[in-house]
Each structure stands twice: as structure tokens, then as C-alpha cells.
Amino acid sequence: MRRAIITREELRRILEERARTGSLYAPVAGRAGYEWKRVSAVAEIADCSGEPHTRVPAKRFLFPASEEIFRFRGAEAVESETPGRTVVFGVRPCDGRALAFLMRFFVERAPADPYVARRRENTLFVGIACNEPADSCFCLGVGGGPHSTAGLDALLVPLDERRIYVTVCTERGAELFSGFPEPAPADEEERRALERRAEEKISFRVDTQKLKEILDRAFEHPVWERLAFPCVNCGACTLLCPTCHCFEVTDEKVRGATSRHRVWDSCQFLLYSQHASGHNPRAHPAARFRNRVMDKFKYTVEQVGEVSCVGCGRCIRVCPAGIDIRSTIEVIRAEVGGA
Amino acid sequence: MEDRVELLRTRAAALLREQVVTGILGFLPGTRGGVAQVGLVTRAEDAEGLVLDASCTQNIAKYLLKVVRAEGKVGVVARGCEARSIVVLLQERQFERARVYILGIGCEGVKKNGVLSASCVNCAYPNPVIYDELVGEAAVKESPAEIIAEDERFYALAPDERWRVLEEDVSRCIRCYACREVCPSCYCPVCFVDATMPQLVGRTHHLSDNMVFHIMRALHMAGRCVECGACERACPMGIDLMRFNRRVAKSVRERFGAIAGVAPEESPPLAVFDPADMQEFIR
Numbered sequence: 001m002r003r004a005i006i007t008r009e010e011l012r013r014i015l016e017e018r019a020r021t022g023s024l025y026a027p028v029a030g031r032a033g034y035e036w037k038r039v040s041a042v043a044e045i046a047d048c049s050g051e052p053h054t055r056v057p058a059k060r061f062l063f064p065a066s067e068e069i070f071r072f073r074g075a076e077a078v079e080s081e082t083p084g085r086t087v088v089f090g091v092r093p094c095d096g097r098a099l100a101f102l103m104r105f106f107v108e109r110a111p112a113d114p115y116v117a118r119r120r121e122n123t124l125f126v127g128i129a130c131n132e133p134a135d136s137c138f139c140l141g142v143g144g145g146p147h148s149t150a151g152l153d154a155l156l157v158p159l160d161e162r163r164i165y166v167t168v169c170t171e172r173g174a175e176l177f178s179g180f181p182e183p184a185p186a187d188e189e190e191r192r193a194l195e196r197r198a199e200e201k202i203s204f205r206v207d208t209q210k211l212k213e214i215l216d217r218a219f220e221h222p223v224w225e226r227l228a229f230p231c232v233n234c235g236a237c238t239l240l241c242p243t244c245h246c247f248e249v250t251d252e253k254v255r256g257a258t259s260r261h262r263v264w265d266s267c268q269f270l271l272y273s274q275h276a277s278g279h280n281p282r283a284h285p286a287a288r289f290r291n292r293v294m295d296k297f298k299y300t301v302e303q304v305g306e307v308s309c310v311g312c313g314r315c316i317r318v319c320p321a322g323i324d325i326r327s328t329i330e331v332i333r334a335e336v337g338g339a
Numbered sequence: 340m341e342d343r344v345e346l347l348r349t350r351a352a353a354l355l356r357e358q359v360v361t362g363i364l365g366f367l368p369g370t371r372g373g374v375a376q377v378g379l380v381t382r383a384e385d386a387e388g389l390v391l392d393a394s395c396t397q398n399i400a401k402y403l404l405k406v407v408r409a410e411g412k413v414g415v416v417a418r419g420c421e422a423r424s425i426v427v428l429l430q431e432r433q434f435e436r437a438r439v440y441i442l443g444i445g446c447e448g449v450k451k452n453g454v455l456s457a458s459c460v461n462c463a464y465p466n467p468v469i470y471d472e473l474v475g476e477a478a479v480k481e482s483p484a485e486i487i488a489e490d491e492r493f494y495a496l497a498p499d500e501r502w503r504v505l506e507e508d509v510s511r512c513i514r515c516y517a518c519r520e521v522c523p524s525c526y527c528p529v530c531f532v533d534a535t536m537p538q539l540v541g542r543t544h545h546l547s548d549n550m551v552f553h554i555m556r557a558l559h560m561a562g563r564c565v566e567c568g569a570c571e572r573a574c575p576m577g578i579d580l581m582r583f584n585r586r587v588a589k590s591v592r593e594r595f596g597a598i599a600g601v602a603p604e605e606s607p608p609l610a611v612f613d614p615a616d617m618q619e620f621i622r
Contacts, residue, residue: 031511032577055575056513065513066544230376232401234520236575239513250542261543264513271533320397320521320573322374 001149002168004180005187011156011164012042014176015089018124022085025061027054036060036088048090052134053312057242058095061088062102062119065239066263069115073257082118087176091127093148093155094139094312098242099125100151104304105245115262124172127152131194136313138204138326144310146198147191157191165191204326208297208307211329214337215298219290223335227328228289230321235266237315237323238292243300243308246272267291293328343444343475344391347416350442350474352386354414360440363414364402366395377402379413391416393450398569400424400523407434415439418446419478420458420567422467423600424523427563430600430607433526443470445478451572458568458581461487468601485592490585505583509549511576514542518570518580519556524563531555557583562591562608565600 006014018024019040026045027034033055034046056065068080091099103120106113130137130146139145149155153173157165165187166177183191218224238244248265251258265272268289273282282288300308309325316324351363366375368390375395379402380386400421406413417425422443429436445466448459465478486494493501516532519525532540532552540555541548557564564584571580591597594617597608 030577031508032575035511068543229378229405232517232520234517234573235515236517236573239515240575248542252541252543263543266515269516269533316373318517318575319374320517320569322369322376322394322397324370324373327370 002174002178003183004166004168004177005159005183006164006166006177006180007162008164010180015042015087016040018085018087018176022087023083024087024089026089030055045090048128049132051317052130052132052137053092053095053314054090055314055318056240057312057314058088058091058099058125059102059242059245061086061123061125062099062116063106063245063247066261067115068259068261071254071257071259082115083122085122085124087124087126089126089128091125091152092130092312093127093146093150093152094137094144094310095242096125096127096151096155097139097144097148097310098151098308098312101243101300101304101306101308101310102245103151104306105243105300109304124153124176125151126173126176127155129155129157129195129198131158131198133198133201134313136316138202138206138311138313140199140202140311141204141206141326142208142307142309142311145195146202147195157194159187159190159194163187202311204311206297206329208301210337211297211333212301212307214332215294218332218336219294221336223332224286224290227331228286230323231268231285231289232321233268233270233285233288234320235268236318236320237325238266238268239264240314240318242310242312242314243296267295293325293332296325297329344389347391347442347444347474348386348389350472351380351389351414351416352383354440354442355380355383355386360412360414362406363389363416363442364399364406365389365416366391366399369394379406389416391418391444393448393455396449396451396456396569396572397521398424398523398565398567400428401521401569403428403439403523404433404526407438409438412438412440414442416442416444417467417470418444419462419464419466419468420446420565421523422469423464423565424567426469426600426603427524427565427607429603430605430610431563441467441470442472442474443467444474445476447478449572456568456572458566458571461566464565464601469603486589487585490582490589493582494586506546506550508578508582509553510546512544512549512553512578513576514544514549514552515575517573517575521569521573522560523567523569524560524565525556531559553578553580553583557587560584561587562595562597563599564588 023038025036026039027048028037029046033051036054070077070079106116133146149167149169153170154177155167159165168174168177246265247262250261274280296309297307354360362379362381364379367378367388369375377399398421448455461483463483465480540551591608595608
């Protein structure tokens with residue numbers, strides 16, 4: 001991967017040019033933390049110091065919360081337009097890793113999801129490394145890291161008021177960041193020092209292989225009833241999780257045509273697994289709670305070979321019932337794993 | 340507040356030891372200092388772990404339907420709004436009065452991200468209106484205005500301006516239903532948004548469908564919303580949900596002279612027809 005040093009002024013010119021020729025999305029201050037907004041000037045972008053990341057993860061650019069995929073009238077179907085060239089600026093490394101997971105899940109398996117694939121083709125993800133992880137962050141504990149480049153087209157590490165260390169991760173990233181000087185060894189050291197300092201702030205660790213083995217025999221264990229008691233199965237954790245990918249499909253009549261939509265769904269919803277027969281294999285709230293943990297640390301390992309929790313901590317921050325997935329894991333390790 | 344929590348723990352332990360109740364629904368410390376969790380304490384020695392402070396941001400009455408049984412008695416620690424929620428559940432015959440033992444306690448409000456919740460600032464009922472015993476002294480609080488300043492400003496806007504404000508707010512809704520799930524008054528086995536035959540609300544995040552969801556839920560709360568604010572604290576998108584609920588509560592006050600959950604012996608206001616009810620809309 002190529003590396004470069006750019007100035008904030010140079011970054012501003014690059015981003016604002018992209019805002020003019022296509023769309024530029026970045027975090028801005030919203031009613032609940034930071035939200036993704038289309039911006040035309042760098043001055044509109046939030047400094048992102050209050051929260052570790054945007055409330056809604058970057059997955060919404062590949063996999064929107066509610067999207068029309070096609071319309072048809074009789075036998076004539078027209079696919080809906082995909083957004084044009086987009087640059088998403090300010091993606092955290094946890095969200096970046098999640099984007100890589102979503103690509104593996106949706107596109108790199110047959111049959112590939114054409115809507116996710118098309119959106120990825122049209123989008124450039126520019127990440128910003130975390131120099132100040134929050135107390136809810138644990139990316140390092142699940143195989144990620146505050147300076148991880150996975151899933152991103154470029155990763156920026158602010159070194160000081162003026163200079164930014166850039167790692168160009170893909171050819172597309174090179175479209176934005178080429179012709180800049182390479183970092184000097186002192187710059188490398190500075191970046192590495194920032195990374196180490198950020199890593200030191202993250203203490204929670206998961207031996208994901210051991211956890212998977214524990215979960216392999218945990219399904220019928222009574223611990224789930226106790227862990228799930230405070231849970232109200234609201235779905236906030238799943239909808240705001242950067243790797244959660246479940247959706248429902250719904251058709252609506254729009255001016256004589258039928259419009260098909262894909263909308264985020266959640267395994268926490270009562271009707272998520274409801275069968276047409278009336279049977280619901282996850283009618284019990286504890287069964288739905290269990291499903292989330294199983295999916296993140298066991299089922300996706302079986303499906304695509306990797307754990308899907310990226311340690312972003314959003315579920316911890318938004319849970320109205322005070323549930324912390326790290327504590328959940330600790331209890332499972334102790335009670336089922338005997339650790 | 341400190342002494343009252345100690346008293347609460349002592350009383351809870353005693354009730355369990357004396358087998359007055361099989362369990363006590365209360366708050367337990369959140370992990371790493373975050374939001375407190377609701378738990379069912381069944382052993383007297385575990386009552387020591389009960390907490391009650393500004394991190395106890397949920398309406399505990401939500402959990403009652405999970406634990407109340409046809410026999411026996413379950414204890415519940417209830418603050419002002421929570422006791423009102425219990426009244427609503429009793430008025431709606433969700434369980435018999437004898438099935439719960441209410442440990443009433445006054446409230447000084449809860450905080451989200453260090454800031455006192457708006458619903459607590461505007462709270463008119465910090466002390467429980469119903470209880471089997473009261474723990475500690477009553478909370479003392481200045482009575483809020485009947486219509487808060489923020490709502491006065493909103494009601495003064497022209498209708499299309501008001502609509503634009505609401506549209507901007509609900510356009511951010513991702514239909515996570517956290518608001519519904521934390522609300523003790525929302526206990527329908529199948530919520531209207533989940534009805535499919537026939538389908539009542541669109542499932543996409545179209546502005547019109549989001550609006551229908553929020554307006555209809557607020558209408559379903561008429562005479563039943565105790566204004567605890569659990570919904571707006573739970574909303575991950577920061578939507579001002581209480582604005583809808585307060586407006587509906589205002590109508591219920593004006594039309595029926597009723598306030599949700601303060602009069603256990605009365606029927607829910609929208610469950611009764613009185614010939615004297617306002618009917619100026621019939622022309």
C-alpha cells in the first residue's frame with residue numbers, strides 16, 4: 001500500500017472538488033451524535049470529538065435503511081437508480097472492517113447482490129483513524145484496531161494541526177491521493193506512536209476462536225434467560241450495528257406501478273422469524289437475544305469465515321436497557337466456558 | 340437519595356426474607372458505569388445490589404408483564420411515573436392489584452449523557468400515587484407549567500410550519516421501535532405496524548409511513564401515556580417523541596379532564612362514553 005503526507009489544505013481541495021463533481025458525505029452534528037450528510041464544503045464537517053463515530057454506521061451507503069430496488073407495471077420492470085460517484089469521508093476503522101465484511105457477505109458469494117455491488121463501485125470510502133478511542137470501543141479486542149485499513153479506500157491519520165498521514169489502500173483510493181510526498185521515517189514513528197497510544201486505551205480482549213467453541217455448545221444453556229432478562233428486544237443494537245445485514249422485502253403500490261423495497265429488519269423483532277404457518281421459532285425474547293450474540297460470534301464464522309462484531313460499541317451506547325455485549329461475553333465465558 | 344437507597348435495600352431484603360414477595364423488580368448497576376439494568380432480585384442477600392439513581396433511565400413497569408404471575412406476589416420499586424404506569428396497567432386489567440407489592444419511592448429525575456431528561460424537568464408527579472409502602476421521604480419538586488415554553492412556541496407556529504418541523508424530525512426514524520419496546524403502555528401482542536392482513540402501515544421509511552407510525556402511536560397513548568420520557572431517551576436518532584405525546588395528553592386533559600395513571604379507581608378516559616363529552620366536531 002502506498003503512503004503519503006498531505007496537508008489539511010490539500011485535503012480540503014480534494015474533497016471539495018469531489019463534492020462538486022459528485023457527492024461528498026461526511027459526519028455533521030445532529031440531534032443524536034453525528035449524522036451522515038451531504039456536504040459541499042469541508043467547513044461543514046464536524047470535528048467528531050464528542051462521540052467515537054456517527055450514530056448510523058457507514059453500512060447505510062452500501063445497504064441503505066430503506067431502498068427502492070425496482071418498480072414494475074405489468075411485466076415491465078425498471079430497476080431503481082443507484083447513486084452516482086460518492087465519496088464518504090470520515091469512516092472509522094471499525095466501520096471500514098464492517099464494510100469489508102458486508103462485501104464478503106453480500107457480493108463475494110454467489111449469487112452476488114447487484115445493488116450492494118453497484119453501490120460499492122460508485123463509492124469511495126475515506127477513513128479517519130482513531131487516536132482517542134471511547135470507553136465503549138473494543139475494536140482491538142476482536143481483531144481490528146484503531147488504525148485498521150480493512151474495507152477502506154484510504155485511511156487518514158491526522159499527525160498535527162497541518163499534516164495528515166495517508167495510507168492508500170486501493171487503486172480507487174489512489175485516484176484521490178497520488179502525487180504527494182512519501183512519509184519520512186519520523187512521520188512513520190509519529191503515526192505508530194499514535195496507534196500504540198490508542199491501542200493502550202482498549203483493554204477488552206476476546207479470544208474469538210475459544211468463544212466460538214463455547215458458543216457451539218451454549219445453545220440450550222440456561223444462562224441466556226438470565227442475560228436476556230433486561231432486554232426489551234427493541235432492535236436498536238442490530239439496526240445500528242455496522243455488520244448487521246438482515247432485511248425484509250416489501251411491495252407497495254405507487255401510482256399504478258408496484259414498487260419493491262428492501263428495508264432493514266432485525267432478529268430482535270418478534271415477527272422476524274414468524275413462519276406463514278403461524279409457528280415462530282424465536283417467539284421467546286431470550287431466543288432472539290441469543291440469536292444476536294450467536295450471529296456475531298458463531299454463525300457468520302460458519303457462513304463467511306469471520307466474526308462480524310467489529311467492536312465499535314454502538315450497541316453498548318444505544319441500548320436503552322443498559323446491556324453491554326462485553327459483559328455478556330464475560331458471563332458466557334464464565335458460565336458456559338468455565339473460564 | 341443515598342439514605343433512601345439504603346432503606347430500599349433493607350426493606351427489599353425483609354420482604355424477600357419474610358416471603359411477602361417471590362421477587363423484587365428493581366435496578367442493578369449498569370456495567371462500566373452506564374445505564375442501569377432492570378433485574379428481578381429473588382434472594383434477600385442480593386437486595387444489597389439494588390440501586391436507584393440518575394442512571395436508572397427506564398420505566399420499570401415495562402418489565403412487570405414479564406414477571407407477574409396468576410398467583411403469588413411480585414415486588415416492584417416504583418417512582419412517580421412508574422407508579423402511574425402501574426395504575427394504567429391496573430385500569431386496563433393487565434393483572435390484579437394483589438399480584439404486585441409496590442415499593443414506592445420519590446424521584447429526583449434521571450440523566451442521559453449527564454443531562455437531566457426533559458421529561459424529568461417537566462415532571463409533575465415525582466412521587467408515586469399508588470404504593471404498598473413508601474420508602475423514605477417524598478421528593479420535593481417545583482410544579483412545571485401546564486404547557487411548557489417549548490410547546491407554546493411550537494403551538495404558535497402556523498400549521499404547515501408545524502408539519503415541516505415534525506417531518507424533519509420523523510424523517511430520521513429508522514423504525515427500530517425502541518420507543519415502543521421501552522413503553523409500559525405498549526403491550527399489544529401484534530402492534531398495528533406489524534399487521535399484515537390487512538397491512539395498516541407501510542414498512543419502508545417513507546416520510547408518510549414514519550409519520551403515520553408516530554402519530555398513530557401517540558394517539559394510541561391518549562389517556563395512557565404517563566410522560567415518563569423512556570421513549571425519547573431510548574430513541575437512538577434523537578427524535579422528539581414526547582412532543583407528540585404531550586400534545587395528545589393536552590387534548591385528553593381539555594376534553595375529558597383526565598390525566599393518565601393518577602386515579603386508580605377511574606376507568607381509562609377513552610374507554611368510557613359520557614353524554615357530557617365535548618362533541619363540537621359533530622355538526
